[in-house]
Each structure stands twice: as structure tokens, then as C-alpha cells.
Amino acid sequence: MSDIVTKLDNTEEPLLRLEDLSIDYRIRNGYLSAVSDVNFTMNRGEIVALVGESGCGKSTIAFTIMRLLMDGNEKIGGKILFKGEDLNKIPVRDMEKMRGKHIGMIFQNPLDSLNPVYRTGSQVEEAILLDGLSHKEAWERVINLYKDVRIPDAEKRVNSYPHELSGGMRQRVMIAMMLSRTPELLIADEPTTALDVTIEAQILQILKDLKTQYNTAILMITHNFGLVAEVADRIAVMYAGNIVEQGNVFDVFAAPSHPYTRLLMRALPRKTKHEGRLETIDGNVPRITEKKPGCRFANRCPLAKEICFTENPPVLTVSHDHTFSCHFAEEASKL
Amino acid sequence: MSNANVNAPVPAIEISGLKKYFPLTSGAFNAKKGSVKAVDDINLTINKGEIIGLAGESGSGKTTLARVILNLTPATEGRVLMNGQDISKLHGRELKAVRRSIATVFQDPASNLNPRLNVLSSIMRPMILHGVPKAEAVEKAQEAMKLVKMDERYLYSYPHQLSGGQLQRIAIARALVLRPDIMVLDEPTSALDISVQAQILNLLLDLQEQFGLTYLVITHDLNVLRYISDRIAVMYLGKLMEFGPTETISSNPLHPYTRGLMAASPILDPTLRSQKKELMGGETGSLINLPKGCRFAARCPHATDRCREELPKDYHVDALHQVSCFLYDK
Numbered sequence: 001m002s003d004i005v006t007k008l009d010n011t012e013e014p015l016l017r018l019e020d021l022s023i024d025y026r027i028r029n030g031y032l033s034a035v036s037d038v039n040f041t042m043n044r045g046e047i048v049a050l051v052g053e054s055g056c057g058k059s060t061i062a063f064t065i066m067r068l069l070m071d072g073n074e075k076i077g078g079k080i081l082f083k084g085e086d087l088n089k090i091p092v093r094d095m096e097k098m099r100g101k102h103i104g105m106i107f108q109n110p111l112d113s114l115n116p117v118y119r120t121g122s123q124v125e126e127a128i129l130l131d132g133l134s135h136k137e138a139w140e141r142v143i144n145l146y147k148d149v150r151i152p153d154a155e156k157r158v159n160s161y162p163h164e165l166s167g168g169m170r171q172r173v174m175i176a177m178m179l180s181r182t183p184e185l186l187i188a189d190e191p192t193t194a195l196d197v198t199i200e201a202q203i204l205q206i207l208k209d210l211k212t213q214y215n216t217a218i219l220m221i222t223h224n225f226g227l228v229a230e231v232a233d234r235i236a237v238m239y240a241g242n243i244v245e246q247g248n249v250f251d252v253f254a255a256p257s258h259p260y261t262r263l264l265m266r267a268l269p270r271k272t273k274h275e276g277r278l279e280t281i282d283g284n285v286p287r288i289t290e291k292k293p294g295c296r297f298a299n300r301c302p303l304a305k306e307i308c309f310t311e312n313p314p315v316l317t318v319s320h321d322h323t324f325s326c327h328f329a330e331e332a333s334k335l
Numbered sequence: 336m337s338n339a340n341v342n343a344p345v346p347a348i349e350i351s352g353l354k355k356y357f358p359l360t361s362g363a364f365n366a367k368k369g370s371v372k373a374v375d376d377i378n379l380t381i382n383k384g385e386i387i388g389l390a391g392e393s394g395s396g397k398t399t400l401a402r403v404i405l406n407l408t409p410a411t412e413g414r415v416l417m418n419g420q421d422i423s424k425l426h427g428r429e430l431k432a433v434r435r436s437i438a439t440v441f442q443d444p445a446s447n448l449n450p451r452l453n454v455l456s457s458i459m460r461p462m463i464l465h466g467v468p469k470a471e472a473v474e475k476a477q478e479a480m481k482l483v484k485m486d487e488r489y490l491y492s493y494p495h496q497l498s499g500g501q502l503q504r505i506a507i508a509r510a511l512v513l514r515p516d517i518m519v520l521d522e523p524t525s526a527l528d529i530s531v532q533a534q535i536l537n538l539l540l541d542l543q544e545q546f547g548l549t550y551l552v553i554t555h556d557l558n559v560l561r562y563i564s565d566r567i568a569v570m571y572l573g574k575l576m577e578f579g580p581t582e583t584i585s586s587n588p589l590h591p592y593t594r595g596l597m598a599a600s601p602i603l604d605p606t607l608r609s610q611k612k613e614l615m616g617g618e619t620g621s622l623i624n625l626p627k628g629c630r631f632a633a634r635c636p637h638a639t640d641r642c643r644e645e646l647p648k649d650y651h652v653d654a655l656h657q658v659s660c661f662l663y664d665k
Binding site: 169199200201226227228232249272280 | 498533536537558582595596599603606608614615618619
């Protein structure tokens, strides 16, 4: 086994820690600050949801952890510590060993991730063969994995091509492929967005079982608060590249504290129209081309005062596992 | 109040025995192999001023039903009465007049506006087609922008310059210019973010109250349906499984499929996790090899031999609530 793998047997460090992570994309005249000042920790076997609206930077974070953004058009600052090892610093060859073996990823549309001309079973087997098993052993393992993700008729389905499977089945194949190498961290980028609610519920159940069975930590990237309420242990709410609030899912849902989270929760259709209109948030997400201090939600925040535009808000603690960043905590609690 | 008409309901859309079959053919001579029963024997009445939510999984026939109602595709059998008139029998001027009273808003706001036309031209298009003079059309377009709470300067923008929420507002503005009384909304908010979704839902409700519109809202998002609808219709494989008042359907669904769908629908509160009911197994069947009996029998926990052999009828539990399941055959 290579150095990187033995070095990673460090169990004292949290599984994943992002320290002052910032990601800038190069644009025509300067940089676009997609993510900034992100501090975030994930433990083994935890399901953490990274939630936010389009363009808030949640997928950028996921792709950066996997180092899939490397095309020279971005600038990454801060640390991405996976069991204490900075993924941003390790050589490309070591990163290749991390992918799949330690960190797996599934995407929104499984059809894009599967090769249309190979049997799905062979594609899953390919991952297993990397661990040096014989074809016979590997194939048996594929069948068992198909059973783990509850694909009916696993023995027959391993021979199916992607087009022969439904969307839910394809996503199961992707999950089986990820599981085949039992990564400690699974990044799921909108894993059920393309699926019907009944199939979505089945996939979520599978993900929950994985957590129990394999102690896999799952970082779920989603815009759907329903999924968060359904499976997450912890939640991090993103707005315009910042994590504005994070904590235990029950605490955050029971007592959202950042003005953005509070307003967003009230925008969810949780009632009927007879109970009144939904809350809306006026204005638009700012386009951040230059890094300057201040709260990024200030231009839409009903509580914003001058200080919000000039100084970074402090991180405030609600309970041991619930923090948010705001200048006006007291006012926010009455919002 | 939107359901002020409930005491003396006046039907806006009456659908009876509606079927839409797509032929399945094969070979060089297009030999008929069978048919896809996308909409199969649907009976449904939508009253004036009501908001009806149509729920179901992909492939359940929701959009086909809407297309038949809009007369965009002819029905195989059955009829649709629109304000008392059978639109499949109308021609020329009469058809145009009825068409004017129905408007549609589709799912993807970016693809239902012409990228080469500015917003003003897109909004004016239906009016020009219905013979509204140009000067009046411009005025009405400006009015419509006010109705959807958008600044008039956007009239000269092109679709690519606007956000998803703005595009959807424009699609709604365009739908409104001919002052329709019925609107069919196919997944009006599913491409939008939560805060924008809330704005659009509020706007739709405001307009509905202001003009006493009748809405048929198609969406797979049950939380949205629960919020906006007066009554919910649930479809499964081309059949209407249950149709009833929103409160009843969400608190006490009768059809086993509706129950499964409600249980699968994401909760928006983590403390409700423990209350979750059994998940529905299996997947939506195919519309091609339909079972003889109830479409849902293969996935239904209550299925009996009768369910597998015989098609259930629509049983009326009360005046507003119908369910297609033998459990309610009394």
C-alpha cells in the first residue's frame, strides 16, 4: 500500500475538515468569488447536507473536494483536510488513489456517469478489479452489491445496459459502484433530483442503510429541504459562497437563526393557502467579483445596518453544535 | 376566498370518459401492436374559481391529460366540456374564442419563450394572433407586466438576460394578456429555487383571487399542491386514483396509492421522521403491458384477486371525494 493510504489511518482527525476554504473562478477581468471563508467539519458515519439555492457554491465545494475542478481557471485558498491530509496539496497521483477508495461521488444524472455501451455490472466490476480481485470473485461481489442496493433480480440485472434500466435503478448502480470500494466519504450531488418521489424515498432509504451498514459518511449536496429533513444528521446552509448557518438538523429546523435561513424556512410550502401567503426574500443574490468584507446577505436582509456592509459578521454559537454568522443575533431571533 | 363558489359550483371543465391512446406500431407497414393508454377513462369536473392540483409520478399521464384538455392532441374517446362547450367539435371562430379563454404556463420558462424575440414581442404574440391591434397590444403587455410585478423596462430584454423566476413571471404575463378564465400550469415552479418558488406561488394565488381564475396545476411536488390547491387529483398509469379536497387527501388519503405517495413525499420537518409510514415498493409499471385489473394491484398491499381481475370504478365517498378502489365499494 502506498504512503498516502497508510498515512490516512489517522483516526483522531475528523473525517473531513474545510479550513478557511475559498474558491475563485477566473473570469474575463479578475476573479469571481464562488466560495469564501468556509469552515466546516464532518465526522465518520455522519450524513451532512450542504443546502442552498442555485449558484451558492455548494457544488463547487463538492467538486473541489474531489479535485475535479483542476483546469487552471480557479484559485483555491485554505485547506481541505481529509483525515488530516490536505487534499489540495497532495500530488495528482495520490489524489487518484483517494477517489473511489476513500471518497466516492454520485451525481444528479446517473445516465451521464454510466458508459452506454458496457453492461452496468462490468462497469461496477471495473472498480472492484482495482483492488486486485479475480474476475470470478469480483463478479460475485458485484451481484452482492446489487443486492445491497436492492436491485431486484440482481443476477440478471448485472447484465443490463444502462438504457435498459430506469432512472432509480441507474442511480442504484452508481451507488453500488461507489460502495464497491467502501469509501469513508460519499459525496452525493443532488442524487435524487431527477427521480420521482416514490423512487427518491427508496434511494434515501438505501443511503441511510449504507450509513448504518458501512459507516459511510455522506455529504449531500441539495437544494431540497425535504431531503435534509428526511435523512441528514447535520445541515450547513450556504448563501452566495458562505456557510451562513450550520448545526444539528433538529436544532436548525427548530430554531433557524440566520436571517436568510429564517426567511427561507418560511418560504417552504409547509402550510395551505388558507393559512396565508408564503414568505419571500426580496432582491437578488449579489455577484461577487471582488472580495470585500461584509455580510453577503446584507443587500436583501431586512435587518441590515451599515456595519453589515463593511465588516464580516461574527460566528455566533447557539448551542454546542449550531452556529451562525450575523451582526444582529438578537434582532434576528425576532425576525 | 377562492372557493367562494363551492356552494353553487359552476363547472368550468367537465371531463367524461376521456381516453387518449397512442398506437404502438412496428415493422415496415406499421402493423399495429397495441396501444399506450396514457389517459384511460378519466372522469373529472373542475369548477369555476377552483384550483385543482394534479399529482402523479412521471409517466402517469398528467401532461397528456393537460394536452387533451387544451385540445393540443385529439382525444381517442370521451369528451371535454369547456364552459359547457365541447371543444373537439368546435371550428374556426368558435374554437378560437374558446382557446382564448384557456392559457398555459409550462415547466421550463427558458424553453417556452423564443430566444430571438424580446419580452414585448413574446407577450404580444398571442394578442396579435387573436387580432388585437398593435397599439392596444403594447398597452396590454405593459399592464400584464404590472400584474406580474415586473418593471416595464424588462419588456425590451431578451430571455437570456433574465433569471428563471423572471422568465416564469413573463410566461405568466403572456398567459394573462387575453384575459383567460382557465389556466393550465404544468410544473410551474419545479425549475425554481425555494425563495423564487414562493414568489411565483404567491403571485399565482394573487392573480387567481383577483380575476377569479380556474387553475389546473400539474406537479409532482406534493408540498406545493397541498399549499396551492383546493382539490387534488392523483393519477397512476393513466387512471385517476383519487380526487378530493386537499385537506382530506393530505390528512386522510383513501387510495393505497395516494397513501404511498404521501408517505414518500419529503417531510419538511425532521421531527416527523419517526411518524413515517411504510414505503411503497416497486416501480411505476409500464403503460404498454397493463394489467387486466387495477393498475396499482401489483404494488398494492391490499390487493385481492378481484383487484387483479376487475377494474375498479370511481366510488364517491361524498359529493367532492371520489376514489377508484374496491376497498370503498359499498
